[in-house]
Amino acid sequence: MKNTLVIARAIAMGCVLGAVVPIAAHHSLAAEFDVSRMVTVTGTITSMRWTNPHSWLHVDVRNARGQVEKWEIEFSSPNSLYRRGWRRTDLPPNSVVTVVGYPSRDKSAKVLSASDVKLPDGRTLFAGMPAGETP
Amino acid sequence: MSTRTSLLVLGMATALAVVWAATAPAARQAPAPAAAGAAAPAPPEFVCPDYSPIAIQACGREHAKTFKPPRTADGKPDLSGYWGGSQVAHEDLEAHPKTPDDNGGPSALVDVPDGKVPIQPWAEAKRLENKAKYIDQNAQCFMSGVPRHLYMGAYQFIQTPTRLVLLSEETNAYRNVFLDGRPHIGKDIVLWQGDSRGRWEGDTLVVETRNQNGNPRLDQQGRFLTDEAVVTERFTLFESNSILYEATVDDPLVYTRPFTLAIGLRRNVRPGYELWEESCYEGESNSKYLRNIGYRTYPGFSGKEARAAKEAFERRSAR
Numbered sequence: 136m137k138n139t140l141v142i143a144r145a146i147a148m149g150c151v152l153g154a155v156v157p158i159a160a161h162h163s164l165a166a167e168f169d170v171s172r173m174v175t176v177t178g179t180i181t182s183m184r185w186t187n188p189h190s191w192l193h194v195d196v197r198n199a200r201g202q203v204e205k206w207e208i209e210f211s212s213p214n215s216l217y218r219r220g221w222r223r224t225d226l227p228p229n230s231v232v233t234v235v236g237y238p239s240r241d242k243s244a245k246v247l248s249a250s251d252v253k254l255p256d257g258r259t260l261f262a263g264m265p266a267g268e269t270p
Numbered sequence: 271m272s273t274r275t276s277l278l279v280l281g282m283a284t285a286l287a288v289v290w291a292a293t294a295p296a297a298r299q300a301p302a303p304a305a306a307g308a309a310a311p312a313p314p315e316f317v318c319p320d321y322s323p324i325a326i327q328a329c330g331r332e333h334a335k336t337f338k339p340p341r342t343a344d345g346k347p348d349l350s351g352y353w354g355g356s357q358v359a360h361e362d363l364e365a366h367p368k369t370p371d372d373n374g375g376p377s378a379l380v381d382v383p384d385g386k387v388p389i390q391p392w393a394e395a396k397r398l399e400n401k402a403k404y405i406d407q408n409a410q411c412f413m414s415g416v417p418r419h420l421y422m423g424a425y426q427f428i429q430t431p432t433r434l435v436l437l438s439e440e441t442n443a444y445r446n447v448f449l450d451g452r453p454h455i456g457k458d459i460v461l462w463q464g465d466s467r468g469r470w471e472g473d474t475l476v477v478e479t480r481n482q483n484g485n486p487r488l489d490q491q492g493r494f495l496t497d498e499a500v501v502t503e504r505f506t507l508f509e510s511n512s513i514l515y516e517a518t519v520d521d522p523l524v525y526t527r528p529f530t531l532a533i534g535l536r537r538n539v540r541p542g543y544e545l546w547e548e549s550c551y552e553g554e555s556n557s558k559y560l561r562n563i564g565y566r567t568y569p570g571f572s573g574k575e576a577r578a579a580k581e582a583f584e585r586r587s588a589r
Contacts, residue, residue, distance in 0.1 A: 162409035163361075163371060163490040167560050170370040186553025188411060188441075207555070214439065214546045237370070241562040 168237035168248045176206055176247060177233040183226040185213040192226060192249070194234070206245045208234050208252075210262040221260060230255035234262075317509045320356055320534050327380050327532040330506065330514030339473055339507040344431045347473045347507050352426050352538035352545070355515070359421040359531060360414075363387050363489045378421070378531040380516070387493060388526040392583030396571070400492030404568035407486055410557050411550035413443045413462040415486020416479045416501045417517035421533055426545050434468060434475065441550045447477050454480050460497050462486060475505040485570040488519070495521050498573035511537035523576040 164170055178196035190210040195203050210216060226232065232254060236247035249262035318329035339347035358366075358375035365385055368374030377385030389397065408414060414422045423440035432450040437443075447466040455465045460483035468477040484497035495501075499521035506514040513535040520528040557567070 162406040162556070165371040166406065166565065167409075167556055167563075184553060187548045188550045189553050189555070191553060191555065209555075212548060214548060239559055241559045243562065244559050246559060 164237060164248055167240060169240050170237050172238070173235055173250070174238045174247060175233060175235050176208075177231065178206060180226055180228050180230050180232060181205075182228060183223075185216075185223065187212050187214075190216060192232070192234070192252075194232065196245075204245050206247065208236065208262075209246065209248045210252075216262070219261070225254055225258075225260070227255070236262075316512055316534070316536060318512065318534060320536075322376055323378050323532040324380050326534045327514060327516065330508040330512065330532075330534065334473070334506050334508040334514065337508050340510070342429060342431070346429075346431070346470060347475070348429060349427045349434060349475065349505055349507065349513065350429045352424070352540075352543055353513065353535045354424050354538050355421065355533050355535040357421050357423070359533065360408075360418055360489055362491050363493060363531065364491075378533065379529050380532045381530045388529055389493070390524060390526055390580070391587075392580045393494075393524045393576075395583060396579060397492040397494065400487060400494060400568065401490075402492075403564075403566060404492070405557050405560050405565045406490055407568065408440070409554075409560065410567065411441055411554050412485065413441055414438075415462055415482055415488075415495070416445070416464050416466070417503060417519070417531065418486060418488055419443060419445065419463060420503070420515055420517070420535070421531075424538065424545065425535075434477075437545055439545045439548050442548055447475075449475075454478075457481070460484070464501070473506065477503040477505070479503070483570055484572050485568060487568070494524065494571055495519070496523050496571055496573040496576045498523060498576075505535075511539065523573055523580070 176194065176196055178194035181193045181195055183193070184191045190213055192208040192210060194206045194208060196206050198204050232252055234247060234249050234253075235251045236249040239246035239248075251259050252262050253259045317333055318326045320326060342348045342350075356375065358373050359378035361372040361375075363378050364387060365377045366372055366374055379385050379387065382388055408422070413419070419436070419438060423438050425439075426437040428435040428437065432448065434447040434449060436445040436447065443463065445463050445466055447468040449468045449470075451469070452467065454467060459465075460481050462483055462485060464479040464482035466477050466479045468475050470476070479501045480499075482495055482497060482499055482501075484495065487494045499519065502518045502520070504514075504516040506516075508514050515533045515535045516530055517532075518528050518530040519525065557565075
């Protein structure tokens with residue numbers, strides 16, 4: 136299979152919330168994202184933008200109809216990611232990642248606020264801001 | 271209070287109690303940030319707990335009575351260094367539970383019996399409108415304003431005999447607090463972070479801020495200030511690694527009385543820690559999606575607008 140892989144998308148409702156570490160964003164998540172559910176997306180990295188106030192991972196995801204969807208995954212800031220061990224080499228283009236996060240309330244947008252990311256090498260890193268942590 | 275409301279309050283209180291009971295005070299303290307590639311040292315032992323603003327105010331004041339602070343060459347307590355602290359007040363000044371959106375915590379207020387922000391009825395309606403309609407300033411990379419600036423991230427304080435510079439990594443924001451007795455800048459200019467003037471009262475630095483522009487909101491719940499607000503902050507070192515930070519908000523157009531919040535600012539002792547650039551606008555995409563679902567940029571709220579809104583509200587209420 137080429138650069139885009141078919142991947143499952145699982146939606147977990149309600150009961151997941153109690154197990155999720157909240158994200159201390161610099162603004163409310165709930166205004167923009169549906170924090171009542173989490174979505175799991177697996178796809179192929181097209182690019183990672185290490186920008187402020189949020190980094191953005193761009194991923195191609197093949198949906199159930201076989202079409203490629205362009206997803207944007209919001210991460211914490213580059214500074215906080217770096218201080219927690221993330222490096223630019225962790226997210227190489229054309230590799231496959233699995234992301235768990237909250238979906239946008241804008242139904243026209245394929246956007247997630249990431250919580251956990253499973254990297255190509257099998258590691259799982261937290262992409263948000265741990266509770267109470269100074270950036 | 272209705273039965274339904276009583277049950278809701280009871281439920282929230284229970285949820286908060288469970289959260290707090292499940293974590294020891296030490297575990298609730300903000301961990302020191304990591305330097306690039308360095309292993310995290312054990313956090314310093316802080317002498318007062320963070321879990322309750324009322325407790326940290328009382329404990330900090332008690333320790334300050336006997337603590338001998340490190341001093342600058344001109345004999346003032348030395349506030350220089352890297353600092354951080356609890357950020358839950360920016361979620362909600364009042365007590366709120368842990369949710370996927372919030373870390374949760376007690377009320378940040380220390381001088382109101384019920385921990386509730388003493389907001390006027392017309393202003394409560396405006397607050398709800400703010401929350402429902404307008405994008406939080408931090409989401410758009412605007413500055414936090416005062417006092418939210420100091421419960422919103424990582425800081426470096428640089429102190430000279432005539433100035434305390436408060437640097438924040440968030441949005442590259444800074445405040446110049448002048449200590450040389452100069453007057454405020456006057457009414458012709460308003461600023462996101464206002465105009466701060468400081469003076470020493472014993473070993474406490476007292477900072478008065480005026481001339482905010484009526485744009486920053488105090489928390490993510492839409493609580494707001496007008497451009498006529500006066501905020502008085504007090505910085506008191508009460509042990510080597512802790513500052514008792516108290517901020518009194520006085521905006522009689524909006525609130526029924528001044529109110530004070532308290533936070534423990536904790537020294538960031540991570541080896542090699544630095545503040546880094548946060549060029550906030552480059553990746554700011556949140557407002558695009560927020561606009562798509564109806565939110566707008568907050569236009570600010572002046573004292574003149576507050577008077578008109580209050581009069582209109584009272585006329586409607588009298589009918």
